[in-house]
Amino acid sequence: MKVCIHCEEEFDHLSRAKAKVGGKINECPTCVELLGTETAVRYLGVPSNDGKMAGIQIIACDDDASREAYIRAHRHNSGMNKGKACNISMTGSTVMGGMRGIRVIGDNLGNPNHKGKS
Numbered sequence: 001m002k003v004c005i006h007c008e009e010e011f012d013h014l015s016r017a018k019a020k021v022g023g024k025i026n027e028c029p030t031c032v033e034l035l036g037t038e039t040a041v042r043y044l045g046v047p048s049n050d051g052k053m054a055g056i057q058i059i060a061c062d063d064d065a066s067r068e069a070y071i072r073a074h075r076h077n078s079g080m081n082k083g084k085a086c087n088i089s090m091t092g093s094t095v096m097g098g099m100r101g102i103r104v105i106g107d108n109l110g111n112p113n114h115k116g117k118s
């Protein structure tokens, strides 16, 4: 337990609510949300779904809403919600181009020449 520097209330700094909103260690979750003291950009890593183990893409999201929208669309399109590791969706795919609040920070795409031939 710690005491918040803003409202001087005692709070659990190891709680899920604190981990979710972030902020400094001596700021309670409520004050972090009210004062907007969390400034870190949350990154999101997703598999590139080209069938290569090394293929990942790192995304920066402006807010939680755009992050959730991206994850939802990615899982829908990749078949992750059905326990399948392929780009097959029985209900059609969600358009992911031009999603707002999303920036690609980096990617590590697998070698498409998977037979090792030049």
Ligand SMILES: [Zn+2]
Pocket (backbone or CB within 6 Å): 004, 005, 006, 007, 008, 009, 027, 028, 029, 030, 031, 032
């Ligand atoms: Zn507080």
